[in-house]
Amino acid sequence: xxxxxxxxxxxxxxxxxxxxxxxxxxxxxxxxxxxxxxxxxxxxxxxxxxxxxxxxxxxxxxxxxxxxxxxxxxxxxxxxxxxxxxxxxxxxxxxxxxxxxxxxxxxxxxxxxxxxxxxxxxxxxxxxxxxxxxxxxxxxxxxxxxxxxxxxxxxxxxxxxxxxxxxxxxxxxxxxxxxxxxxxxxxxxxxxxxxxxxxxxxxxxxxxxxxxxxxxxxxxxxxxxxxxxxxxxxxxxxxxxxxxxxxxxxxxxxxxxxxxxxxxxxxxxxxxxxxxxxxxxxxxxxxxxxxxxxxxxxxxxxxxxxxxxxxxxxxxxxxxxxxxxxxxxxxxxxxxxxxxxxxxxxxxxxxxxxxxxxxxxxxxxxxxxxxxxxxxxxxxxxxxxxxxxxxxxxxxxxxxxxxxxxxxxxxxxxxxxxxxxxxxxxxxxxxxxxxxxxxxxxxxxxxxxxxxxxxxxxxxxxxxxxxxxxxxxxxxxxxxxxxxxxxxxxxxxxxxxxxxxxxxxxxxxxx
Ligand code: XMP
Numbered sequence: 001x002x003x004x005x006x007x008x009x010x011x012x013x014x015x016x017x018x019x020x021x022x023x024x025x026x027x028x029x030x031x032x033x034x035x036x037x038x039x040x041x042x043x044x045x046x047x048x049x050x051x052x053x054x055x056x057x058x059x060x061x062x063x064x065x066x067x068x069x070x071x072x073x074x075x076x077x078x079x080x081x082x083x084x085x086x087x088x089x090x091x092x093x094x095x096x097x098x099x100x101x102x103x104x105x106x107x108x109x110x111x112x113x114x115x116x117x118x119x120x121x122x123x124x125x126x127x128x129x130x131x132x133x134x135x136x137x138x139x140x141x142x143x144x145x146x147x148x149x150x151x152x153x154x155x156x157x158x159x160x161x162x163x164x165x166x167x168x169x170x171x172x173x174x175x176x177x178x179x180x181x182x183x184x185x186x187x188x189x190x191x192x193x194x195x196x197x198x199x200x201x202x203x204x205x206x207x208x209x210x211x212x213x214x215x216x217x218x219x220x221x222x223x224x225x226x227x228x229x230x231x232x233x234x235x236x237x238x239x240x241x242x243x244x245x246x247x248x249x250x251x252x253x254x255x256x257x258x259x260x261x262x263x264x265x266x267x268x269x270x271x272x273x274x275x276x277x278x279x280x281x282x283x284x285x286x287x288x289x290x291x292x293x294x295x296x297x298x299x300x301x302x303x304x305x306x307x308x309x310x311x312x313x314x315x316x317x318x319x320x321x322x323x324x325x326x327x328x329x330x331x332x333x334x335x336x337x338x339x340x341x342x343x344x345x346x347x348x349x350x351x352x353x354x355x356x357x358x359x360x361x362x363x364x365x366x367x368x369x370x371x372x373x374x375x376x377x378x379x380x381x382x383x384x385x386x387x388x389x390x391x392x393x394x395x396x397x398x399x400x401x402x403x404x405x406x407x408x409x410x411x412x413x414x415x416x417x418x419x420x421x422x423x424x425x426x427x428x429x430x431x432x433x434x435x436x437x438x439x440x441x442x443x444x445x446x447x448x449x450x451x452x453x454x455x456x457x458x459x460x461x462x463x464x465x466x467x468x469x470x471x472x473x474x475x476x477x478x479x480x481x482x483x484x485x486x487x488x489x490x491x492x493x494x495x496x497x498x499x500x501x502x503x504x505x506x507x508x509x510x511x
Pocket of ligand 1: 341342343388391432466503509
């Protein structure tokens, strides 16, 4: 079944994925595509509406990404946001100019004319602005719909042609009625019905996988992370015992993680789940290695080797399941970026497994949708809301050489951190939080004795997509409890520090 869908054309704005997520939250399927999509491609995509995202350029600047004006003659409603809004008058002969002062942050704006966009939104409310250029004259056929004190064309449109522009960012939470405005665009302007729900998605996918797999064999590398767990559970629901999952226990997982994976998936759901015990092997390969990139490489390579060995035992399979999600497949069209860290995930597996085809059931989903599918499938919050954990796991949270002793100290400290965050009810407010064992020892005094032990660092960040992050403002009393508990309950830790660096300049993980 083809869902009704909206096309979000990406002009490089920092909130581009957020726009797409908001549309999907409003139960309309959408894709984020590069803005240079051709008219033929757009027609073939057959959207019920098109949204232009914001972007860093000036419409009149050299090399600014534009669109073929023919896009406005397709009879498909258009909503331009920020740069995307300026593009519309620019292409129709209006005026866009550089303003002397930029406008950032919250602004009060008022609707000056009713339109389908303003349905059920108070006449005056707060929106979030982030721009320097602004529209100074509208082309013929367009009328002003809303204004702030300093931005006379905050919203405008050609109501007959269903072409709208908003200077502010309706997708960010600081725009009070932003979500309602997007909803109005989808339902009042584009005539959406809202056929994109996770319940429907699960039913469709299970049927699709059943039809595709029949009684053939499927293999899945289970990492314990949300994506592979949800992908495996979905496939398991479709094909039962014909799915074989392999969990590589590299001995670098967080406290209780391997046990939980086995309990939930093998014992609870009855999955055909094999655990490859490779802790000793990984530790021996990591002996004496201190360079972060070397650690990452060794773990990535060994992981593939262990998986290959296990899959040889299983023999040829027909399909390999991958937990690829939508942000992994979006073509942003941006240039190549520098390699900051060589990420390890299970993407390298296709080369070593004897299989015919790949199943990627989550390929169309954003992370929050993956979580909702997990909940829909009955997975517990502890799995569905698990924080992202890097492939090399604790090895890159141990500065310097990875040893059993450091692993034990870190596991216990990290566990306490997680327990206290949960106790304080902060799990969902903080994007990722974990402990790090630094390569420094300091002097302390514990029970009248001098100690010379490890410094543990706490890292907690808020983020949307891990590309940028800010350190989380954890209340002092919660930090105090964590510090007291770790120094009291964990061996070989006598000092706790809190990391107050954003990304950039730091990264989220320490290595
Ligand atoms: P950084 O440290 O680069 O991390 O700011 C960004 C996000 O990516 C996670 N991360 C990884 N994920 N394999 C993964 O699948 C890896 O090798 C890896 N290294 C970092 C990190 O936990 C954060 O969420």
